[in-house]
Amino acid sequence: MPLALLALAVGAFGIGTTEFVMMGLLPQVAADLGVSIPSAGHLISAYALGVVVGAPLLAAVTARMERRRVLLWLMGLFIVGNGLSALAPDHTWLLAARFLSGLPHGAFFGVGSVVATTLVAPEKRARSVAMMLTGLTVANIVGVPVGTLLGQELGWRATFGAVCLIGVAAVAALALLVPREERTARTAAPVGLRGEMAALRSVSVWLVLATTVVGGSALFSAFSYITPMLTDAAGYAEASVTLVLSLFGVGATIGNLVGGRLADRSPRGTIFAGLATMTVTLLLYPVLMETRAGGAAAVLMLGVAGFTLGAPLQLMVMTRAASAPSLASSANQAAFNLANAGGAWVGGLALAAGLGVTSPAPVGAVLAVLGLGVAGLSLLADRREHRTGRVVATHLPSPDGAPARAE
Known part of the structure; x- marks a missing residue:
């Protein structure tokens, strides 16, 4: 499998970690921000709402852009959202930051799936999508438990800071490993x-x-x-x-x-x-x-x-x-x-x-x-x-x- 799939998996690992780690950090977040655990639970819903809104919206408005560039911009937005989460002074700020963090989620997997299928032979396209999604599943084995432990030991803000670093690593991997699209007849005239x-x-x-x-x-x-x-x-x-x-x-x-x-x-x-x-x-x-x-x-x-x-x-x-x-x-x-x-x-x-x-x-x-x-x-x-x-x-x-x- 091409190394570019590894870059996509790194991005998926970061996204999977930030999506699910909040479930393990709810008690710490609630206590630090002075809200109830049910109120803190709205942070999970805010992220999911960001995914639902951002997935079709960002995929549509970036339709004319080169897909590699779209992936880099989406990971940049991911880093900003998690950075604002780490710096959130109150519950309202964190709600907005979690919504922002969720916006690039669906579009990244959507555009990334298309990129993955262009890197392999037709008979391996489903496997290429699965390789990218492996980053998401491995996040549940490694990223979420480690992120939860980090939040318990150093505070929940440290977890989101660490997720930002994963995002930076993903940007570097995408920039180095994902090839630029050739401007063929198909890519030169995107559907818009x-x-x-x-x-x-x-x-x-x-x-x-x-x-x-x-x-x-x-x-x-x-x-x-x-x-x-x-x-x-x-x-x-x-x-x-x-x-x-x-x-x-x-x-x-x-x-x-x-x-x-x-x-x-x-x-x-x-x-x-x-x-x-x-x-x-x-x-x-x-x-x-x-x-x-x-x-x-x-x-x-x-x-x-x-x-x-x-x-x-x-x-x-x-x-x-x-x-x-x-x-x-x-x-x-x-x-x-x-x-x-x-x-x-x-x-x-x-x-x-x-x-x-x-x-x-x-x-x-x-x-x-x-x-x-x-x-x-x-x-x-x-x-x-x-x-x-x-x-x-x-x-x-x-x-x-x-x-x-x-x-």
């Missing part, structure tokens, strides 16, 4: 904002985005409440939860890499297999959470099943919006963050109804089945487009302007 938005009129694109929202909600319905499941059901001490949760990152890394390899053979088949595996896994949660060993296995299995979907969904939405892959793949990242919020809300409804501490998992299984249904509708929509003569591509155009291969 109107062309990017027109690509989102496709029913096929929206059905893939809907699969991301529903399938992702299944994942987060359970994962949002994994800590009380581990402590109240599996019997883990609170001090042990962080170590057990690192298994989720391990599973996510495995699922991401396996999903990328499988998606190069059959993106749609990988999506169906991932959603089916997630359904079975979530249905087993009430039984697995009866023991510590079962709880650890459940966390690992959820990571594998959930992140098997990342690369194939990203690749499918890009190929179904081949004239505007940056905007489409960025929109897919916004959809994933909507799934984060939606899944947590649905899982919370099960808890509020008194259905038990593990009840969000079976609810997530129902969502996974719905995701299978949406994926099936996507298949039918593609077949109908074939019958009407509108060919759906399975590969993006090559950097030299060669046409996409038809499905």
Whole structure:
């Protein structure tokens, strides 16, 4: 794999760290700024809102820029947002800084996915996307635990300062390793904002985005409440939860890499297999959470099943919006963050109804089945487009302007 993919993974590692580390720092932030933990929790929502707003917006307004330059500007905005977070004098300032930090998130993964696919042969494009996303999954194994520990020992501001340094390293790696785009016939006349938005009129694109929202909600319905499941059901001490949760990152890394390899053979088949595996896994949660060993296995299995979907969904939405892959793949990242919020809300409804501490998992299984249904509708929509003569591509155009291969 090209070294440029390593540069993209470094940027993904920094983004993943700053996104999830706030969950471990909430007590320190709340105490330092004099707010309640629920109020401090709004900092997580502010970041997610920044992702949802920034992903399609920044991808669209930078449509005419060289993609390497876009990545550098996005990482620059990432550094500024985290620097302002480290310097925040009060809760309001930190809310604004977290929103700013979230703005480049989706656009970076969207544009980065397109860049990654141009660096490899067509039969390895899903694997190239998976290699970039590995930075995000490894952040859950290394970046978040280390960042949480750093915040506990030196204060939460030190954590965001360290994230800024990761951003600087990512900028250096991107500048050195990612090649400049050749000004070919394809890149010399970018589609612009109107062309990017027109690509989102496709029913096929929206059905893939809907699969991301529903399938992702299944994942987060359970994962949002994994800590009380581990402590109240599996019997883990609170001090042990962080170590057990690192298994989720391990599973996510495995699922991401396996999903990328499988998606190069059959993106749609990988999506169906991932959603089916997630359904079975979530249905087993009430039984697995009866023991510590079962709880650890459940966390690992959820990571594998959930992140098997990342690369194939990203690749499918890009190929179904081949004239505007940056905007489409960025929109897919916004959809994933909507799934984060939606899944947590649905899982919370099960808890509020008194259905038990593990009840969000079976609810997530129902969502996974719905995701299978949406994926099936996507298949039918593609077949109908074939019958009407509108060919759906399975590969993006090559950097030299060669046409996409038809499905």
